[in-house]
Amino acid sequence: MPDTLPEFFDVIVIGAGAAGLMCAATAGQRGRRVLVLDHANKVGKKILMSGGGRCNFTNLKVEPTHYLSANHHFCISALRRYTSADFIELVDRYALEYHEKTLGQLFCNHRAKDVLNILLAECELGGVQIETRCVVHQVSALSEQSADCQSADCSSARYRLHTARGVVYCESLVVATGGLSIPTLGSSGFGYDLARQFGLAVTDLQAALVxxxxxxxxxxxxxxxxxxxxxxxxxxxxxxxxxxxxxxxxxxxxxxxxxxxxxxxxxxxxxxxxxxxxxxxxxxxxxxxxxxxxxxxxxxxxxxxxxxxxxxxxxxxxxxxxxxxxxxxxxxxxxxxxxxxxxxxxxxxxxxGYKTAEVTLGGVSTDAISSKTFEAKTQPGLFFIGEVLDVTGWLGGYNFQWAWASGWCAGQYV
CATH class of the missing domain: 2.40.30.10 (Translation factors)
Known part of the structure; x- marks a missing residue:
């Protein structure tokens, strides 16, 4: 692991969970130079502990009615563009062994790590660089202050991040930091704070699936x-x-x-x-x-x-x-x-409370986000995906499907 990071990336994803890794892999395989940053000591912690260690990774019967949001229509586009069948096709390519339990829920036969390994393999195919134990201290839009990036690629840079291993720049910044649930896994309100920093509303938050x-x-x-x-x-x-x-x-x-x-x-x-x-x-x-x-x-x-x-x-x-x-x-x-x-x-x-809640209800207001690209409407190059948004699924693989769908859709545009 390098002491400092290269200066410029096309895309930086904050958060190495389900949505973040999906987005990174998708963007990387489009030829984008992608960096994933996570403050935890390892990636995909929530994936690893989900479903009793067997990861209920999607559901055969995903409908928009299985999601709560102030805007009930927001999730429709992404769920239609990247369906549970699409994710099943992905895991089938890797010969993942899984089974259906009640109500359309799909679980790994063996261990949740099998799903995480698929995501990491997809990131590797896209040349994605993943760095753990790397805290992001500050994020600035380059319009707020002069750019001092020396890289030849920096002409397209829109964001500067001060991290535990130096300053790094990117054109597209993806916030995939999750919610407040299960703080022992490293969850925090960082994504909400970042949204507020750039003038985006955050709805009321509460522990859910608890x-x-x-x-x-x-x-x-x-x-x-x-x-x-x-x-x-x-x-x-x-x-x-x-x-x-x-x-x-x-x-x-x-x-x-x-x-x-x-x-x-x-x-x-x-x-x-x-x-x-x-x-x-x-x-x-x-x-x-x-x-x-x-x-x-x-x-x-x-x-x-x-x-x-x-x-x-x-x-x-x-x-x-x-x-x-x-x-x-x-x-x-x-x-x-x-x-x-x-x-x-x-x-x-x-x-x-959050210590045992599986998800956080509420989040970054979807009124401020494009349902097609997941880019903030008033902040070019800033994207929000996954649980950090005000979209909360039922128990039964729906929240993972939202992570896959929102991550894949944003990955097409970052």
């Missing part, structure tokens, strides 16, 4: 259920997801909770159906007709985890019903029981 925390009596109840998982349907803000829920020592997690967390705002209620697709009213009435003599908790344990049934039947208002013989339950009693299991009203105390 577990909920509970407090008070409900925390004590769910702690007794820690480790219990079951399929549920969770709803908030007219949005619903039917996936698994996991009770934890802090509150609620699992895919269903992570999904709905992107739609939840502090103070709002989340409604959870613990028996999605079933009717507890019909089931209880059927058991009555059959003359079942077993206790209610025993019968319900046929449909739900035993520990969950015990905790739920101990809730205020249900204790007396739980002790009644099944035959003595009235229609009102049955409806009360059904509501308790089908429509649990939960008020989260908050989320676990």
């Amino acid at each position: 577990p909920f925390v509970l407090n008070g009596e409900w925390l004590a109840r769910v702690q007794a259920l820690a480790g219990v998982a079951l399929p549920v349907e969770v709803s908030c803000q007219k949005q619903s997801f039917r996936e698994a829920l996991l009770f934890t020592h802090k509150g609620l997690s699992g895919p269903a909770i992570l999904q709905i967390s992107s739609y939840w705002k502090p103070g709002e209620k989340v409604t959870i159906d613990l028996l999605p697709g079933e009717s507890l009213v019909e089931q209880l009435q059927a058991w009555q007709k059959e003359g079942r003599k077993a206790e209610l908790k025993t019968l319900l344990a046929q449909r739900l985890p035993k520990r969950l049934v015990q905790v739920w039947l101990d809730l205020p208002g249900l204790q007396t019903l739980a002790s009644k013989p099944l035959a003595e339950l009235s229609k009102v009693d049955i409806q009360i029981l059904a509501d308790a299991f089908h429509a649990w009203p939960c008020w989260p105390a908050g989320t676990e």
Whole structure:
């Protein structure tokens, strides 16, 4: 690794994650001289830890409706120009072994590093120079101050970067710094600060795809259920997801909770159906007709985890019903029981925050960015891609597909 960098590059990408590496490889293979800078000690850290180390690298069913943004139309162009089929074609060329899990999610058979190695191989084909442990201290547009670049190529330079290994210039500067999620991997607000420096708006930011925390009596109840998982349907803000829920020592997690967390705002209620697709009213009435003599908790344990049934039947208002013989339950009693299991009203105390969030909701306002080139409309040569933008995907490979699509599209124009 050189102590200082060459003076000029056609393209400098800040951030060696999924979007940054994709953009660098694409631009490099167009013949552009590309430098990727990252302050971390190694590239692609988020790729390596994703999907439990197997990287859910895309989804077979990617639609714009799977993304949240203040401008719901912004993502359409890129997702159409670089689809999940395009990325699958790329990994197929490298003979990556992968499999489909539920809901169209594609995972590596072996390890996430296989996807990272493909990106690095593509960068190598494009002659991309990648430098880690290289902090960017300052970025300046050359219109703001006189250029002192001595390279013969510098006539096209538009940006000057002060880095840990010297000053470097570029014509196109790509910000692929990600969001605030998982700070232990080196995330920071650098990309947002850079956007603001050049007069671009940044929307409100919050942790997303993140577990909920509970407090008070409900925390004590769910702690007794820690480790219990079951399929549920969770709803908030007219949005619903039917996936698994996991009770934890802090509150609620699992895919269903992570999904709905992107739609939840502090103070709002989340409604959870613990028996999605079933009717507890019909089931209880059927058991009555059959003359079942077993206790209610025993019968319900046929449909739900035993520990969950015990905790739920101990809730205020249900204790007396739980002790009644099944035959003595009235229609009102049955409806009360059904509501308790089908429509649990939960008020989260908050989320676990950025330390465990998979993504950051919000980001650089897409109003300021071209949906075709990803260049800032008011700042020529400055591009923003990936998670740093106000485009947030659902759980299930959608955020990686956004990284591939936005990186590839910007790579055509830098």
